Amino acid sequence: MTEIIENNLVEIKNLIYVIRGQKVMLDSDLAMLYGVQTKRLNEAVKRNIQRFPQHFMFVLTKDEWQNLRSQFATFKKDIRKYMPFAFTEQGVAMLSSVLNSEKAIQINIQIMDTFVKMRQLAIEHKDLQEQIVELKNYFIQYAQDNNAEIDRINEAINLLLDRTKPQKIGFKTE
Numbered sequence: 006m007t008e009i010i011e012n013n014l015v016e017i018k019n020l021i022y023v024i025r026g027q028k029v030m031l032d033s034d035l036a037m038l039y040g041v042q043t044k045r046l047n048e049a050v051k052r053n054i055q056r057f058p059q060h061f062m063f064v065l066t067k068d069e070w071q072n073l074r075s076q077f078a079t080f081k082k083d084i085r086k087y088m089p090f091a092f093t094e095q096g097v098a099m100l101s102s103v104l105n106s107e108k109a110i111q112i113n114i115q116i117m118d119t120f121v122k123m124r125q126l127a128i129e130h131k132d133l134q135e136q137i138v139e140l141k142n143y144f145i146q147y148a149q150d151n152n153a154e155i156d157r158i159n160e161a162i163n164l165l166l167d168r169t170k171p172q173k174i175g176f177k178t179e
Contacts, residue, residue: 018122018123022091024069024073025063027091028123029092029093029096030097032046032090032091032092039106046104047090050103052103053103056103057096061095061096062090062092062093064089064090070088070089097116097120098113100113134166137165141159141163
């Protein structure tokens with residue numbers, strides 16, 4: 006069971022994009038996870054639009070949608086009539102109140118777990134990176150007396166810094 010949940014978390018993580026500086030999921034991806042048509046998901050949202058303020062959900066612009074689509078490996082002909090909705094973490098949580106199915110509840114729990122894990126990883130990487138930078142600064146001061154040795158240590162630290170930089174999740178559109 007744990008393995009299934011872990012696999013779903015990885016799958017969900019790949020469906021989270023950064024748009025307008027926010028981590029979001031698209032209506033079509035959420036509909037696929039919930040096992041409903043995108044049109045039906047959007048109808049439920051529109052019937053309950055007061056539950057979805059702009060910081061919960063927004064409509065992509067044509068430029069944002071084109072930019073996002075151009076980054077997908079499989080570039081399919083777009084047959085959407087309307088621009089997609091992008092749901093923030095709070096918007097995804099709110100979806101559970103408008104989609105009343107057992108599957109929607111379970112999927113929402115997994116999506117929320119994914120957002121939490123992503124935040125935890127970002128915090129862990131930041132702490133580690135700060136410690137490495139502090140260590141590097143210490144050795145730079147010490148380097149004046151022991152240049153050759155410190156250069157090798159500095160090189161090793163720079164390699165570690167490159168490995169600890171947070172991984173970008175999803176795609177960023179302007």
